[in-house]
Amino acid sequence: MTHDALATQLADLPVRLLHHLAKNRVPRHFRMGKNRLIQSLLALSPAQQAEVATALASLLQEPARPPKPEKSAKPKRQPDAPSRQSPPHQRHSAPAEPAISTKILFEGIGVPPPRPFKPDDWQQEAIDRLATNDVILSAPTGSGKTYVAVEAMRRAIETEQTVIYTSPLKALSNTKLTEFSQIFGADQVGILTGDRRDNPQAPILVMTTEILRNLLYDAASGEIDMRLDTLGLIILDESQFLADPERGVVWEETIIFAPAQSRLLLLSASIGNPDEVETWISSIRSTSCHLIHHRNRSVPLRAAYLDPSGKLAPFFRARDIAHGKGFAFHPETKRLFANYEDQTLGPRYRR
């Protein structure tokens, strides 16, 4: 392939594939933008350029991943999982509905009038279920899982039980310490870190999951300086960390060794298989685990595309984002992005 032919081909690639080609060939390629990437690839030795050309050819041959930005990127995971089909956005021959306008996209922005707080059904159900079951609650970000945690805590301390609340991050533990102290009073909430114990006799203890895991190991070998027998409730926030490559094992250990008399409440952002986690926990604990899977966002979400020129367009043809139904880009977004790709690459390489 000639230098120029390669240049044209590279210019057509999305940045992701350029990074792919640059890997192990261009130092610090991840710092570069599209132009710099192409420049660096073209500045390689002829032998390396030949390699790039070969790699490029094989990339282009992969039928499932044509190098057009809108069509690439399918999740890499199991093909058997639901709704992994490629989105139908390419079939815009007979769109069911006309694409929305920018005006409609931005309609209805504003602040709702204050309303008395009323828990959602799924929140109430989670709280009630905890009386008899372990509960795993999977709900989108920002939907109100904390409310469930707080009410569950309230019930536990009313019956003289203690509560442990864990989060994956110290920063989050601190936020929650403040939040719970405001609700229950500072004397009711303590925090444990590796080297510090503030108010460790309080009925509600906040800590990272690692600290709880260590407590459980100490308890198992009979040398605990904390009373775990009154521990009525363990709340594991951000439980999707179960899948963290380095720390996930800590969540497993904690769930396996959680005292039989304590209820477990797992709060998790949306994950694909909460039912699997539910079945697992049910299979190893004396009380069965109940899944509450709340899929819908409490506040509807819309998407817009903002061109570097400052021009806004709807991102999708439809206004509200729905899940599992594929997507279709708004024609204006398509046009603007194609233009962006051309322009950011054009002048130097399309002489």
Add this chain to the structure above:
Amino acid sequence: MPPAIHPVDLLRVLRHQRLTPAIVFLTSRRACDEAIASFEHRQIPIPPTRSAAITQVLEKMITEYPSIADHPLIPTVQHYGVAAHHAGHLPSWKVAVEELMRQGCLDAVFATTTLAAGVDFPARTVVITQSSVRKDRDITELTVNEIQQLAGRGGRRGKDFVGFVVVTPSPYIDLGPIANGLTNHPEPIDSQFVVSYPMVLNLLKAHTIDHIQPILEKSFAQFQLNQRADAYETKLDDVERQLEAYGQRECADWITQWQSFTLAKKHRSHHRLKTRHDPPEVSARLAFLTPGRVVELSKDHAIVLRQYRSRGQGYAMLTVVRSRGRIVEYPANAVTAVIDEVVDVAEARKFPWCTPHSLDHAIETLEHFPTRLRRLPIRVDQDGTTILTETLSDEFPCPTCPSRPACQKDHPQALKLRQEDHRLTKTIHALRTELWHRFQQHVEVLQKFGYLTPACQLTPDGDWARLIRINHSLLITELIRMGAFEGINASLLAGVLASIAHDDDRPASFLGRHPALASTLGQVRKIAHSLSAYEEPPLLRWDIAAIADRWIAESTLPWSELIRSTTMAEGDIYRLLARTLEYLSQLHGLRATHPGLADVARDAMDLIRRDVLQELP
């Protein structure tokens, strides 16, 4: 066209469309800082009443966290209502920005995607500028779960009728993954169970080894492995049903029987062709002199490792292993008898022609052979045709068997099924016992180092070592046992632990070298290297050690001075020292067995916890 919209223009558009407050996710800390800095050059201040509100919130935060007071970003926050929030900042600053956001004081926060993980931080709009992130020096595409964590921060309950995601291009963007992430269902999660040394020690402290397997089986890892195994079991059932369909034959294991029979036939004819020059008694035996076969060589036993032909004359030759592990070559006619015994030998292409493991096994087996073993009766016909008396008629009833035509017809397909059967059985077994194997491997290492007895109980060393429940635990406990920390002072101890704890290779520089530190680290590095077969060695950067060392050695050093002595971001230094505290507290936990070391650790902890490191628990 610029590669990305200017932050000030971005904010102007967001304000114009009433899309503020917004969180703008940028690709790097630097990009966030530059975005904030760019507001200085383009004067678009917020109204004074809003500035006043910000000042009020900040003042309240400063009484709680004094370190915020001198933050260089404060004027920008006050004038323009924008802030940056990323891991390079101190936790106290991040808390302040979060509070400002909760109070509705800010129009935009420029953040890196690390913010997405579990910080309570909602806004009306989320701006996405990238579809991939840098993870461990590699560019990876954002997953559906990650994109939904980002997008999920758009639209606050009770404060917004509707939330927005604004996608704006940068050189790091590809629209496909973003659209996919916004509209697809989240991915399922998988267990990431790892067996670690502290886990093994702690489990064996509380349970005997025969109770461990049931405990491991409770893991989500095993649950998921079992699901895969179950799927294979279904397949296996199916294969077995197909095999059963062949019905009863004369012999129980007709597939093996038929296969040996055809093989033996092949061997014999093959033999006759290739070994015309061999004397009859040799060619009669060659079929049996395969790797693993036990033979007698002048009264001694040996195990065949390979059969070959000599280069020149083409004599049949053998490589055998004899007593005391001698590996020797012999002509095949040196064999005085073929023994009715075959040892499992996995062949290899190079000397000693089998895997090291097989060789050990063969030698071991040889040592334990009784002196008299059953010989194979091999009769030699005058015309050179070999016939196995006894064994032939015993083993191969096939020639006269009534099932013969059926066996002949079904064999190819049945053999395939049987191989599939074995493969599946093996896979299922591997899945069901994988965790247990990993556990046993760790047990072996801990036994080798003397933390566990051969009966898998904790030794006195194991009993305290189990309290070190952090990464690099083996290195740390070995250092303690070797006395590497004897007589060490608080600052040096903290320095060493900091360099063990720190796993980021982002460059930093620290002025001034410290000979005591360098020599101690050199020693630690040697030990870490010697353990590398059992535990990944830490980076052990001396510049990192020097930062921790200095903070403790100079107990009046102000924080601002410390951060000026290195190029590391202050958030990173804070995290480094916080982790060092964690490691130190583990050593402090050894006070029952190592009071001296625990005291030094306590001193180091007290010295670390000052200034900004005291602000948060």
